[in-house]
Amino acid sequence: MSASYHVRSSSLPARPHSSDLNHIQLLLKKLPTDNNNNNSLSLLSQLYGSVPHLFNESPSSLLLPHHSFFTHLLDLSLVHLDLCSKLRDITCRIKDSLRDLRSAFRRRRHGGDSTIRRHVNSFIRSRKAVHKDLAKLLLLLKEADHSYSGPAHHLITLLRQVCSQTCISFRTVLLSLSTSVPKPRPSKWALVTKLVIKNVSSQVETRHRNEYQLMDEELQKFCSAKEIKKERIKSLSTSLDKVDIVVEDLEETLGSLYRRMIQARVSLLNIVSLHI
Numbered sequence: 109m110s111a112s113y114h115v116r117s118s119s120l121p122a123r124p125h126s127s128d129l130n131h132i133q134l135l136l137k138k139l140p141t142d143n144n145n146n147n148s149l150s151l152l153s154q155l156y157g158s159v160p161h162l163f164n165e166s167p168s169s170l171l172l173p174h175h176s177f178f179t180h181l182l183d184l185s186l187v188h189l190d191l192c193s194k195l196r197d198i199t200c201r202i203k204d205s206l207r208d209l210r211s212a213f214r215r216r217r218h219g220g221d222s223t224i225r226r227h228v229n230s231f232i233r234s235r236k237a238v239h240k241d242l243a244k245l246l247l248l249l250k251e252a253d254h255s256y257s258g259p260a261h262h263l264i265t266l267l268r269q270v271c272s273q274t275c276i277s278f279r280t281v282l283l284s285l286s287t288s289v290p291k292p293r294p295s296k297w298a299l300v301t302k303l304v305i306k307n308v309s310s311q312v313e314t315r316h317r318n319e320y321q322l323m324d325e326e327l328q329k330f331c332s333a334k335e336i337k338k339e340r341i342k343s344l345s346t347s348l349d350k351v352d353i354v355v356e357d358l359e360e361t362l363g364s365l366y367r368r369m370i371q372a373r374v375s376l377l378n379i380v381s382l383h384i
Contacts, residue, residue: 160375
């Protein structure tokens, strides 16, 4: 008598559900193709929340012939995770320096104008340090290999669009934070920073000034003023408050995006280890 065995199949659907594909395509259409949409990271986070469904429902018949692409995608996901993590660290530094300066303004009655100017100069030095780190991230993003010359497939095309949009969205945020810093001191890194950001920004049409630019304009006015007046402090404080709100929102969005990018990478690792 022959024994019968129940074997669980690890095969996957022949094609990802059309609803998942349609949802991702809809999100891709909502995302900007240029660099002037402040909601790009939030939409990108939603996009990465849907990507694991594509991996979990992709058949081994698709993965096996495209081993090189998925290996490349794994490498690229590490670059994107590194960028996201470092960008979040930068937003934390900006937030801390913002709150230190705002606190100094609130304590102004306990110190003279020289104390206020010292805190403002400290904030500007912090901005310069952030500016250098942003330039490094722009170079890292530029050097990342987002190309793929393998055979085409509808799923691979979709994933390539996700990678491309990730690059655009990070670039958007990096440029929005890379505004001019008041009274820059000439240095080797200052020149590199200026060249990198100028080169990237020249490809982008600036349609409006963001909160960081408005804050730096207020800082410039403050630094050039011979006398510190209440109106000038109030104007700068208002600008700092607005930037603080923007940075807080950016930090939360980057945190959500980072977690979803990790989930997408884990799903990809699982499917690759099982079927490739």
